[in-house]
Amino acid sequence: MKKFWALFFFFWPTVAIISCLIAPSRGWWFPSAPMSRTGIQIDGLFYLILIIVSITFVGTQYALGYALWMGATKDSASRAHFSHGSHKLEIIWTIVPSFILVFISLSQLDVLAEIRVISKFPEQATKIAEVTARQFEWRIRYPKPGEKLTTEENPGDLYYVNELHVPTGKPVIINLRTQDVQHAFFSPQLRVKQDAVPGLVIPVWFDVLEVGNYDLVCAELCGWGHYKMKARIVAQSQSSVDKYLKELEAEQNEDGTKSEAAKSDE
Amino acid sequence: MSLTPSLKPLALAGLLSAVAAIGGCSDSAFESSFAYSEGTLSLVREAREGTKANPGVKKLLDDRFGDPQQLKAWEKMPIDFGGALTSVAEVKQSESGSQVVKLTVEEGQSLPAKAGTVHFMTGACEGETVQVAQWNAKTGEATLAAISGNEIAAGDSCVIDRGAGLSTGRMLYMRHCSHCHGTSGDGNGPTARYMTPKPRDYRNGVFKFKSTNDMSKASRDDLSRIVKYGIPGTYMPSFLLMKDDEHHAIIEYVRFLSMRGEYERKLVAELSSDYSQTAYESRVESGEKKAEILQELDEFLAEDLKESAGSLGDDLAETWTTADTEEAAIVPSVPREANTPESRRRGRELYLSKTLNCADCHGIDGAGNGPQTIAFEKNPAKGDELYNEPGLHDIWDNLNQPRNLQLGMYRGGRRPIDLFSRIHAGIQGSRMPSFKNTPHEDIWHIVNYVLSIPFETEPGATGVAPSAAEAVAVPAAVTVPVAE
Numbered sequence: 001m002k003k004f005w006a007l008f009f010f011f012w013p014t015v016a017i018i019s020c021l022i023a024p025s026r027g028w029w030f031p032s033a034p035m036s037r038t039g040i041q042i043d044g045l046f047y048l049i050l051i052i053v054s055i056t057f058v059g060t061q062y063a064l065g066y067a068l069w070m071g072a073t074k075d076s077a078s079r080a081h082f083s084h085g086s087h088k089l090e091i092i093w094t095i096v097p098s099f100i101l102v103f104i105s106l107s108q109l110d111v112l113a114e115i116r117v118i119s120k121f122p123e124q125a126t127k128i129a130e131v132t133a134r135q136f137e138w139r140i141r142y143p144k145p146g147e148k149l150t151t152e153e154n155p156g157d158l159y160y161v162n163e164l165h166v167p168t169g170k171p172v173i174i175n176l177r178t179q180d181v182q183h184a185f186f187s188p189q190l191r192v193k194q195d196a197v198p199g200l201v202i203p204v205w206f207d208v209l210e211v212g213n214y215d216l217v218c219a220e221l222c223g224w225g226h227y228k229m230k231a232r233i234v235a236q237s238q239s240s241v242d243k244y245l246k247e248l249e250a251e252q253n254e255d256g257t258k259s260e261a262a263k264s265d266e
Numbered sequence: 267m268s269l270t271p272s273l274k275p276l277a278l279a280g281l282l283s284a285v286a287a288i289g290g291c292s293d294s295a296f297e298s299s300f301a302y303s304e305g306t307l308s309l310v311r312e313a314r315e316g317t318k319a320n321p322g323v324k325k326l327l328d329d330r331f332g333d334p335q336q337l338k339a340w341e342k343m344p345i346d347f348g349g350a351l352t353s354v355a356e357v358k359q360s361e362s363g364s365q366v367v368k369l370t371v372e373e374g375q376s377l378p379a380k381a382g383t384v385h386f387m388t389g390a391c392e393g394e395t396v397q398v399a400q401w402n403a404k405t406g407e408a409t410l411a412a413i414s415g416n417e418i419a420a421g422d423s424c425v426i427d428r429g430a431g432l433s434t435g436r437m438l439y440m441r442h443c444s445h446c447h448g449t450s451g452d453g454n455g456p457t458a459r460y461m462t463p464k465p466r467d468y469r470n471g472v473f474k475f476k477s478t479n480d481m482s483k484a485s486r487d488d489l490s491r492i493v494k495y496g497i498p499g500t501y502m503p504s505f506l507l508m509k510d511d512e513h514h515a516i517i518e519y520v521r522f523l524s525m526r527g528e529y530e531r532k533l534v535a536e537l538s539s540d541y542s543q544t545a546y547e548s549r550v551e552s553g554e555k556k557a558e559i560l561q562e563l564d565e566f567l568a569e570d571l572k573e574s575a576g577s578l579g580d581d582l583a584e585t586w587t588t589a590d591t592e593e594a595a596i597v598p599s600v601p602r603e604a605n606t607p608e609s610r611r612r613g614r615e616l617y618l619s620k621t622l623n624c625a626d627c628h629g630i631d632g633a634g635n636g637p638q639t640i641a642f643e644k645n646p647a648k649g650d651e652l653y654n655e656p657g658l659h660d661i662w663d664n665l666n667q668p669r670n671l672q673l674g675m676y677r678g679g680r681r682p683i684d685l686f687s688r689i690h691a692g693i694q695g696s697r698m699p700s701f702k703n704t705p706h707e708d709i710w711h712i713v714n715y716v717l718s719i720p721f722e723t724e725p726g727a728t729g730v731a732p733s734a735a736e737a738v739a740v741p742a743a744v745t746v747p748v749a750e
C-alpha cells in the first residue's frame with residue numbers, strides 16, 4: 001500500500017508530461033490556431049508559462065514521489081530522522097520562484113502594452129465600428145462609408161446587430177461600450193478579450209489574419225442570458241467589407257419604393 | 267492519509283451527479299400544456315367544458331390546435347406545418363399483403379431520411395393520414411401500416427410527416443422564447459414579470475412593428491425581421507445566428523400560437539355576453555330558471571357555435587393570408603422626400619400642428635414627455651375610474667410611454683420605410699395612432715424630421731448644424747393643448 005501511494009504520485013506528473021507533449025499538435029489547448037497577430041504572441045506567452053509551470057509541477061511531484069518511495073522501501077525498524085529545516089534551502093526556494101515570476105511579468109510587458117496601451121496601438125489602425133454590448137446581444141454601429149467613426153452618433157451611421165464585418169490583414173480598432181452592466185468582448189479564435197465597462201468607451205485593436213467567420217461571445221457573467229450572448233465576426237477582404245457596407249447603407253435608406261421600381265426594372 | 271481512499275469514491279460520485287444534473291436538460295423538461303385564457307375561464311362550466319352532447323370552448327379549441335405534446339395541424343390555417351411534399355408514383359402490394367406506395371419528390375429536392383406518416387392532399391384519400399410501417403429513403407417506398415379504405419392512386423400528392431415543422435418550431439420556441447413569451451404565447455413566461463415593456467402576448471393577434479396596414483396582421487416577413495434583429499430598447503433579443511430552417515419553423519410556430527389564441531378569443535366572444543359566470547348569475551337573479559338557461563346554452567352549442575366554429579376559422583385564416591399579400595402592404599405612393607433642411611422644417615411644422623399633434627404625446631422637443639404623459643387616463647375596464655399612475659396605457663393595460671425620439675432608438679427599425687410604416691399605420695396595441703389619412707409627402711417630411719431629432723442642437727434646429735438664418739425661421743414657441 002505504501003508503494004502504491006508513491007507510484008500514485010509518480011503517475012500524475014507522467015500523465016502531465018505526456019499530455020503537455022501531445023496537446024499542441026492535437027489542438028487541445030486552444031479552439032483554433034491564433035487568427036490574429038497578437039494572438040500568436042499571446043499563444044507564445046502561454047506556451048512559455050506552460051513550460052515553466054510544467055517543469056515546476058513535474059519536478060516537485062517527482063520529488064514528492066521519490067520521498068514517498070524512499071520511505072516506503074525503508075525497512076520498518078529504522079527510525080525517522082527529524083531535521084529542523086534549512087535556512088539555505090528556504091532562501092533558495094524563495095529567490096528562485098521570485099526570479100521566475102519577475103521574468104514572466106517582464107517578458108509579457110511588451111505584448112500587454114501592445115494590446116492595451118493606446119499610445120502603442122499600430123499607427124495605421126483604423127476605427128471601423130462601435131460595438132455596444134447589452135443584455136443579451138451585440139449592437140454594432142459603423143460610420144457612414146467614407147466618414148470617420150466618432151464617439152457620438154452621426155446621421156448616416158450604419159447599424160446592425162450580432163454580426164461584425166472586419167477587413168483582414170490590417171489592424172482595426174473597435175470602440176467597445178456597454179448599455180447596461182459589465183460584459184466582455186471575447187473572440188476565442190482571435191484571442192481578443194476586453195471587458196466592457198459602463199460609462200467607458202474602450203478601444204480594442206486586432207488584426208485578423210485569415211478570411212472566415214469567428215465567434216464573438218460574452219466573457220463576463222452578465223445575467224441569465226449571458227450564455228446566449230453570441231455574435232459572429234465576419235472577416236473579409238477590404239473590398240468585400242466595403243461592398244457589405246454599401247449594401248447595408250442601401251438597405252438602411254430603404255424607402256419602400258425603390259425596391260419596387262427595381263423589381264419592375266428586372 | 268487513511269481517510270483519502272474512502273473519501274475518493276464519494277467525491278467522484280458527487281462530481282458525477284453534478285454533471286448529470288447539468289447535462290440532464292432534455293426536451294422532456296418542457297412537457298407542459300397550453301393554458302386557457304381568462305376569457306375561457308370566466309365562462310360557466312357547461313360553456314367551457316361542454317354539455318353531455320355538445321363540445322364546449324376547450325374541446326373545440328383542443329380539437330383544432332392540440333396541446334404542446336400533441337400539436338394538431340388545422341388544415342384551414344395558413345401555416346406551413348412542415349413535412350416533405352411528395353407524390354405517389356406507384357402503388358404495390360408487398361409479399362406480406364401490406365400496401366406499398368412509391369413516393370417521388372420534385373426534381374432538386376430529396377426524400378427525407380425518416381418517415382413516420384403520410385398525409386394525402388389529393389385523390390380519394392384526401393385528408394387522411396396513414397402511419398408508415400417501413401420506409402426506404404433510397405427508393406422512396408413506404409410500407410403503410412394500415413390499408414386505407416379508399417383507393418390510393420398514382421399521381422396523388424401527399425406530405426411525409428406533415429406537422430414536423432410545427433413540432434420543430436415548438437421545440438425551438440420552448441428553448442429560446444417560452445421563458446419570456448410563455449408556453450401558450452400569453453407573454454407571461456417566468457422571466458416576463460421583470461420586464462417593461464412586457465413580452466408580446468401573441469393571443470391577441472396584435473403585433474406592433476409591421477409593414478402592413480393598420481387593420482392587417484403582421485406578415486411573415488415582419489415577424490422574421492423582429493426575430494432576426496430583435497427590438498432595441500426592449501428585452502426582445504436578436505436571434506440573427508439562428509439557422510434559416512429553424513428561423514422559419516419558429517416563425518410558423520409563433521403564428522400558430524397567435525391563431526390559437528385568437529380563435530379562443532373569438533369562441534369566447536360568441537358566448538361571453540350570455541354565458542359568462544357573471545352573466546349567468548345576473549340572469550338567474552333576474553328570475554330566469556337555471557335549467558332553462560343551460561338548456562338554451564346546450565342548443566346554442568349544438569347549433570350556433572358549431573356553425574361559427576368553422577366560419578370563425580375561415581375569417582381568421584383569411585386575415586392572416588391577406589397579411590402576406592400586396593393588398594396589405596404599405597407602399598408609399600411617392601419616394602422619400604430629399605432630406606433637406608426645408609423638408610425637416612416642414613416635418614417639424616407638421617409634428618407640432620394641431621391636426622397631427624405628435625407633440626401632445628412625444629413632447630415639443632421629442633423627449634417623449636408630452637402633456638398626455640402626465641394626464642391621468644380613464645381605465646376602460648373599470649368604467650369611469652382613473653388609473654393610479656399618469657400616462658397612456660396600451661391594450662395590455664400596461665403603461666405605454668411615448669418614445670423618446672431624441673435617443674435615435676427605433677424599436678421597429680430605423681429604415682425610412684420603417685418609420686413611414688409606423689406613422690402611416692400607427693403601432694397596433696400601443697397608443698401610437700395611425701396617420702393613414704396624412705398625405706405620403708407629409709409623412710416623409712415628418713420622417714426626415716424625426717430622424718434628425720437626435721442630432722438637433724436645440725429643439726427645432728432641424729438637424730445638423732443649421733445656419734443661423736434657418737434656425738430663426740422655425741416656429742419656436744407653440745402652444746400645445748393640455749389634455750384634461
Ligand SMILES: [Cu+2]
Nearest residue numbers: 183218222229
Ligand atoms: Cu454579456
